[in-house]
Amino acid sequence: MKTHASPSRTKAHQNSPAPVEVESTNSSRLGSPAENTTFLSQSPAVNTPFLLRNTHYDDTAKLGTFSVINIIIGKTIGVGIFSVPSSIFFNVGSVGMAFVVWILGAVISFCGLAVYLDLGTALPKSGGEKVYLERIFRRPRFLAPCVLMSYVVLLGFSTPNCIVLGEYFMYALGLEANRWNVRSLAVLAVTAACVIHARSPALGLRLINLLGVIKMLIIATIIASGLASIPLRIGETASEVAFYKRNFSSIFSGTTSQPYALASALLKALYCFRGYNTANQVLSEVRRPVRTLSVAAPSALLIVSAAYILVNVAYFCAVERSDFASSGLIVGGHFFTNVFGNIIGSRLLPLLVILSAFGSIAATSFAQARVNQEFAKDDLLPFSSFWASSRPYGTPAAALFLHWVVSVAVIIVPPPGQIYEFLVELGGYPVSVISVFVAGGLLYLQNEPTEQWSSPKPAKKVVVLLFLVSNFTLLVLPWIRPKGGYGAEGRFPYYAYPAAGLGVLAAGAAYWVWLANIKGWWENVEASIIGSALAGEEIAMRDWKRKVKSSATETRDCT
DSSP: OOOSOOHHHHHHHTTSOOOOOOSOOOOOSOSOOOTTOSBOOOOGGGGOGGGOOOOOSOGGGOBOHHHHHHHHHHHHSSSHHHHHHHHHHHHHOSHHHHHHHHHHHHHHHHHHHHHHHHHHHHSOSTTTHHHHHHHHBOSSTTHHHHHHHHHHHHHOOOHHHHHHHHHHHHHHHTOOOOHHHHHHHHHHHHHHHHHHHHHOHHHHHHHHHHHHHHHHHHHHHHHHHHHHTTGGGTTOOGGGOOHHHHHTSSTTTTOOOOHHHHHHHHHHHHHHHGGGGHHHHTGGGBSSHHHHHHHHHHHHHHHHHHHHHHHHHHHHHHSOHHHHHHOGGGHHHHHHHHHHOHHIIIIITHHHHHHHHHHHHHHHHHHHHHHHHHHHHTTOSTTHHHHTOOTTTTSOHHHHHHHHHHHHHHHHSSOSSOOHHHHHHHHHHHHHHHHHHHHHHHHHHHHOGGGOOOOSSOOOHHHHHHHHHHHHHHHHGGGSOOGGGBOTTSSSBTTHHHHHHHHHHHHHHHHHHHHHTSTTHHHHHHHHHHHHHHHHHHHHHHHHHHHHHHHHHHHHHHO
8 A cells, every 4th residue: 555645635735734732642543453343443553642633724723712612602503593493383383392392402412512522522633523433433444434525515504594694684674585585695695704714714713703792692682582571461451361371371282293293393403403513623723622622512502502492482472373383484583573563673683683694604614614624635525635725815715615615506506485494404314314323433432442442521321322312213203204295394205304314425425436446546545644644743743842942942041
């Protein structure tokens, strides 16, 4: 096997490697495992900290705890909480079951967070699931990364947030939303976010932080105004029972018994929680990644979970059930109108939702570009040297362009009509597939002595098992035929989104088969991985010597 990197790979890697601050050395997928194992075991070479390839560009731009919390909140609290609650209530049929779904979503997400803390603190580098699946599965070579890549590249779009931004923009203007005005605004939004991150990453991070704060102020406004609306209705007569009294009486009345509808509702809730592992995708750009991730991720998810539950309480305090079920994507707009009146509620306050949506688009673009670049650096993408490049601005501009192309295609290509809910379900199903393999792989690492697995933040096995079982259940339930044979929205066959989700993952497997038949591809990929590691080792050693020399100079000056 060749031991040198291919020219295109070496050239791409020269643009980006920089030393990463190492807090855990149980790190890389490199090594020489026995041929008869399905999993990647460790060797002394695996534990060298210099094999933690980094993708940041300027050490001063590394993310601190506050920035990481804002990135997680920015990715997690997008527009889902302003659009998904109506669909969840429509699916489950009752207020009580809607709250059960949101609580289950929070519990499953905290179990998932424990899994990602275990893996992320043991392997503190950018890439997220890509890094973890590479560490776990060795045979067939590169199959797991290719399957994951198909999901990340094809379904890691910002489209749902962009579409809701367009819907709320038209709602705020009082104009009728149609196919092209909404989608034109959606394209404009994702274009602006990608251009900002490509040209000025520092500005992009400040924007994420600012919009993260604004987003939490919006959530606080909804919660406070919703709860404050209760005493305004206390004086109503018995024949004019307030919304909140009707909504919170017999709260489980009307609950559906259809497994498909319950699974669809839970997938939508989990979609709203999906950003809790965003920091794992950009760990190479985080200062003191182990410590920062251990503090920022649980803090952000706790804030998000509390916000979601309280926002739903506020919604049901101000929006009647029938209106709530039919509100669709603009349930937040109906809430604002009911509480603040037509002028402020339906014209001004929806602009805050637009800012929240753009914050989520910015956070998604920031994280997605770095994951795309990781795949390119391993020569897995077509034209990898282009996508891996950091030129011309010293940022992952090419990887951002890839994210933009996919997002814009999904915005423009689908036929007329509401596509938001289908995209949410489509994006959620492969996540459950990947979660099953990630959780199952972690259980293997924890229980196989030859792996010598250790993590600064180990997850309890019962928590990992709960995460695995809950996601496996979500893979099975959507295949149970509901009454009528169509999804809850009645537009697509019930099997449409699970079949499409599996189709995307199967496309990654087919792509792997095609790559496997290209002469010399295995050697080029392995050479690029080794070349990247050696380049990172050289630069890290040079940086370490510089710091030691600087420290010695300061010590002499003090004495």
